[in-house]
Amino acid sequence: MKIRLVNKGVFTPIEDITTTLLPPEQGFYWIDADVEELLSLQPLFGIHDLAVEDCLTEEEQRPKLEVYESHYFIVINSIRFDDEEIFLRALNMFLGRHYLITVTRQKINELRTIKPILWEQEVDSADRLLYHLVDSVVDNYFLVGDRIEARIESLEEDILMHTKKSHLTEIIGLRSEILWLKKVLGPQRDVIGALNKKELKLFDVQLQKYFGDIHENAVKITETFETYRDLMANLREAYQSSVANRANEIMRVFTALTTIFMPLTFITGIYGMNFDFIPGMHDRYGSIVLLFIMAALGFGMFYVFRKKDWL
Template sequence: MAYFSKHYHNPGTAPGTLVGKADGGRPVNIRVLDYTGEEVEEVSLANAADCRAYLARDSNTWVQVNGQADPDTLRNLGDLFDLHDLALEDVLNTGQRPKIELYDDQLFIIAAMPLYDGENLEIVQISLFVGRNYLICLCPLDEDPFEPVRKRMRMPNNRRFTTRDVDYLLYALLDLIIDSAFPVLEQFGYQLEEMETDLLERPNQQTLSRIHGLKRELLLLRRVLWPQRELLTTLMRTEDELINAGTQVYFRDCHDHSVQIIELLESFREMATSMLDIYLSSISQRTNETMRLLTIIATIFIPLTFVVGIYGMNFEHPDSPWAMPELGWYYGYPMVWFVMMGITACLLWFFRRRGWI
């Protein structure tokens, strides 16, 4: 996971400049879902200019752009729907902070959708333009993550979408984006449980690396999910004519989900931090246990070394009263072994009584 993943223009570039990435990005796929109170029409378009036919209709239009949008596609959408140049620049320069911008007759929203495959965490920037009777959603992914919303809209007699304005469609998309954090946090929760077991049973360097990696990913999630909650707070309290009072109730529910996600995220971050402390304490405890064992072994061998050192001097003289008489004893050698084993047994008994072993 890169520490810095934002695409940006060179310093000094004029505001609103659209410059594509050198690699060209993913191919663009444009789909339009046009709906009224009676019917839902869904088509795929070859280019952005084909959306013009739907603007004259008395219906609501959802334009979904999947893949990395190139500057030409963004310019065509901007000319057709009168999108602001600064907003188009934010769409092209991915890695933006979640936010909401209010223009004359238009809302521009950037949301962050977290995706996790078990190894890598990806934050996908979703850009939304909301007008009186249209919604434009730009997603850099090849596959459309909003297929569950489309499936609900295709259902017959689904009055929630067909009889409401575009702001309810905005809620449905934001609700899916916000709730996508729940399965990500669920996988993080499983990892925390596994790491907790490893810490108690077999902490090692790999466990430490996993803890650091998880802390970094949780920090990245926090960086994008906190401003996303502020975005929903603004939608709840905005008095713009594009947001109906009846839809704000649904935005409050979406905001409640965001608060739950933040609380889970903060709990997981605290658990990861405490696990790091537990790991360091566990390693320190293991080091102390090892040092204690080595100290006990060294303490046992100190008197034994003293005994064998004395009898290894071999001072023997038949006429000297200061010679070592034990060197001539018949049972001298086994007697020394008996003394050394007795010293070892006494030391082990003393250590066990003190609770050191």
């Protein structure tokens, strides 16, 4: 657990947790804890039992905003993409008048990268810290979206150039991840919209208006991933078309080869008959002439097929 006094973006470590029970003269307290440490914080800050239960029991929480008498419980999901799978990590936040408690199960990058922003903006209130955290989480969705779009374009190029069976597995997997993520984006967009429009006494009125900009970004992200879903459907159709075209190419080659060997088979069939009087049968160079004719016939048909672009 990390306890800090934040005043105008400057961090001061705090050792005694009981110090945070009363408002500081300036600034606010930021308590960064894991899920297990939340139990020790509950009686000190009067955190509601239902909020604690959600943090302890739900591995993947639905984004939410719950208003209690002395604090707000807000859940948003941070995103990470490793080119194969999308991961969502819940960022649980308890906002009080003079403190912000962040609770996570895994490490979240936004909690580490937020410090320079607090310093630059000279943040001195808990609601402003929460605002910057939500803003950073939402901005990261755009970065992940760019990587997913790049992966879709790369996959499309690979399919058109060299279609493989593994491509279909990758398409299905990535499409499932996008559909699953899209279900989460809706509730998260609504939560951010509530932070903008709902009357919340623990938020500064002027600051609350800035959540409207974050809400617009959340709407754009939802629409973007809707587009990605359509792109994945088009990608699957492109894969199926590519496979069908490849099969047609193979069948065309086989058909052409079969057609080339048909007259050769006809000739060998005739000379394989059990008759004495067949032209060239007893000629000294008959077999050589026949092989030459067959070779010329085969190469001639091959040349015609190539010229007509049948092969």
